[in-house]
Amino acid sequence: MARINPPFKKSPWIFHLNTGGCNACDIEILDALTPYHDVERFGMKLVGTPRHADVILLTGPITRESKIKVIRTLLAVPRPFAVLAIGSCAVGGGIWFDSYATIGGLPNLYEEMRHKYNFEPPPTIYIPGCPPRPEAIIFGAAQALGILKKKVKREVYKED
């Protein structure tokens, strides 16, 4: 699921999409891009428009106000592309998972987009943490690039 098939062979360009997060994940992303962690050594470069992007870095729980803009952004990205959902909010809504002002994370958005726009969700790597450390973001990016493999297995919780 997490691996993009085929993995990017050349430099993946990234677009930073804040859907209503608190900034902590966003500054950790910038931290990963700047000299100390330097994710640019993988050829990852921040671009200004989704139409140039290969990877979307999505943060935040997707608020009601930003939802339509996020949908339009995701529809504008050329295929194939991957999404890195960064932070607890993007993964599952975080502490605002059931608030009136959010829709509660990326999986809910995918569900809605599948019905309304006939949108098949792209390979998505979920990076939890509040905020995730830059190392975790780099690990997620490396998975997307096919450099590293995922270390945990997927498990689905079922009620008995």
Add this chain to the structure above:
Amino acid sequence: MEAKFSSIIEELENIFKNCIIGFKEIGGGLLTEVKAECLPEVASYVFNNLRMYYSTSSGSDERSIDGKFAVYHVFSADGIGFFVLKASVPATKPCIPSITSKVPGANWAEREAMDMFGITFINHPEPKRLVLPDDWPKNLHPLRKDFEYSYRPSSSSEPTISTSIDIYVGGTEYASTLPLGPYHPALHEPEYFELLIKGEEVIDVKYRGFHVHRGIEKIGESKLTYNQVPFIAERICGICGFAHSSSYCIAIERALKIDVPERAQYIRSLILEIERIHSHLLWVGVACHLLGFETGFMQSWRIREHVMELAELLTGSRKTYGINIPGGVRRDILEPYIDRAKKVIKLVEDEFKVLRDKLLVPEVKVRLKEIGYLPKEDARKLAVLGPTMRGSGIARDVRKDQPYCAYRDLDFRIAVYDEGDNLSRTLVRIDEILESINIVKQILDNLPSGPIRTEFEPKPYRIGVGAAEAPRGEVFHLLITGERNRLYRWRVRAPTYNNIPALKIMLRGVPLADAPITIASIDPCFSCTDRCILIKDLDHNYVKRTSLLSFRKFIKGD
């Protein structure tokens, strides 16, 4: 507290004999209850004659206490405490006179109360929706007590997206609108600015924000208990979150009269200053990036990484520290860490001094100087805060005016520059980094010993106000405690909330290429501002703008 306010009480009692219902001491200040119809006069007297600085306003649904809706207007009586004006109106007819014509800074706060509580403000200059999204149903007000926090109403209309159009500005002239955002490389958060440009010159700006409204106040009032709220308060903003959780804790400690141990006070001040250093270094980096000075961006973020390490050393987390709790802090600072922290802070100081000399070169200064001018009187009227205010020559700082935590014992000065342009706001921040390094050193040298936390017993219906100087300005929390260990009302006001309306003045006449740096010069932090959900406003003073409808008519020729 009341003794300190005695001269103000006496003065107000003499002038507004028939308006004032009563005075009451609250945690951190004085509450003055006035009749609703007198509110504008009293507020105008407090703001213009007593020269108190406007802080914020808040609505409150108090139907379950006394069957009324209340409005609180908060002013800061520097050196004494906060001065809160309260007026309440029956729930059957929630109409209160607006104070915006007397106190321009109250514009947004009153509109927010309109959205969130359904209180009507009489004579408000622009009674439009501010916080809630366009497609939110009309008669639904999220902060009313009968609204379930998890209720997600279906859209009343299709959500709209603004598109760029040319606007007729009178005579034979047109101005173009240039959208900036909501996803723009210069803004790392989803906010939408619509610049009205004529040639290269920005003539007006329209702002549509509140994309980051997550309903924090409602969650804090409905499902969390006292001790859980600091954690959500810290997630209001990922950059200045600790200032939020601190001012929440300060408000509750003042409301319930809790004596916080000295060591906890010092630890809070220490982390607040570390947060200021990392936030200002972040801003210096972003400002360099917007000026096209990538070396400055990379270098200042490199230095910032040491500060993040320092935060991790002392609190266990790089960001979102989670050590604040009402009554003290959760984690102590161990002795061996103090020596390591001293080494790191020395390293940061040495490296930053080198960077400062490289930054303040003529090529950078010329891009900042005499651009984005904000006059002192406008700054006061709009109640701007933080470095934006101090860059316009107003020497205020919550750390000095309303001392909290350990700041009473610490020795530091406030950086003030009078020019009011982008350069002076930059210089304020650069000076503040060095001043904060100085404060961190002082605290590390004289950290008192003792316990770090104290127990307390919550009591319902106490009012408390707390403010802390975040990197962007004064963070303000007003709360009313409730039953079952929960808050009855929690109002959060972040500094950017007061600073954004000032952009209208700063951006006028600025060349387009300097617009991003001017927007950045207030160090906007939208996640704080938007905690709760639209802003559309356009000033009619500069250009006469016809409405969209009449523009269409103009094209069609009828």
